[in-house]
Amino acid sequence: MSWSAVARKDFQDARLSRSLWLLTGLFVLFAAGMAWVYTEISSLGADDPQLTALGLYDFLASSATLFVSIAALVLAYKAIAGERDSGSVKLLLGLPHSRLDVVLGKVVGRTATLAVSIVLGFAVALGVIVALYDAYSLVDYALFVGVTLLFALVYVSLMVGISASVSTSGKAAALAFGTFVVVELLWGAVATAAVYVANGFALPTTMADYPTWYFGIVSLSPSAAYQSALATVLDGASTTGEVIGGTAEAVYLEPWFGFVWLALWLVVPLAIGAFRFSRADL
16 A cells, blocks of 8 residues: 555654654653652552552553653654655655555654654553552553553644645644644633633633533543543543543543544544645645
């Protein structure tokens, strides 16, 4: 398949670059460091070692969302816009590749690059877990890493979609950074602002008075969807609803619905980017 050739070339180029190994080294230090820090926080300790291990996964996940999202942004925002800047996209399309092949290949190649760092980093963290905890589940840990890889795929897809939508790396950088700030740092404020306007420019006095759709908006962000997806596969992991006080009054607040939100973040931005790229004047 033509997209696989693009993905293979993209991954091979990344493998030979120092950025991949720098990213891998940083993530190894990050994952092992977070695992060690967790053991030093006595207030998070528990008598049940299995519960403590689950708490570690939750702690790692909360920290990994920021690292993975930033790494995906750096790796993928120039995936296609950079090729257009340099003119190499014309050479790439001169080969038997369609524009859709290029978009899909870039997603797979950049995701594979990020996956190397994630897998190696969490492999080192597993060593810390084995050394420090008497009870742990390799199946649970594999599920945790698997959902984290899905989150990485979603973020790379989002950033490649942005890169495919614009004509220059500068525009891609601005749009990618702006998107990151909104969905990772300001998403709760966006949801609160929506409640403020809908409630007659006043906020409810207690969380119990907030409308159900508010918790739906909060759970829609990629990181919140990732946390919900983890709660589906890991019994005992926290969800966004638990953190902010929501209840599963609607189907979109059920933990498993996090996979639906992740699927939407995976498909919709990429489809928009592929559509715009297919009609771009190169």
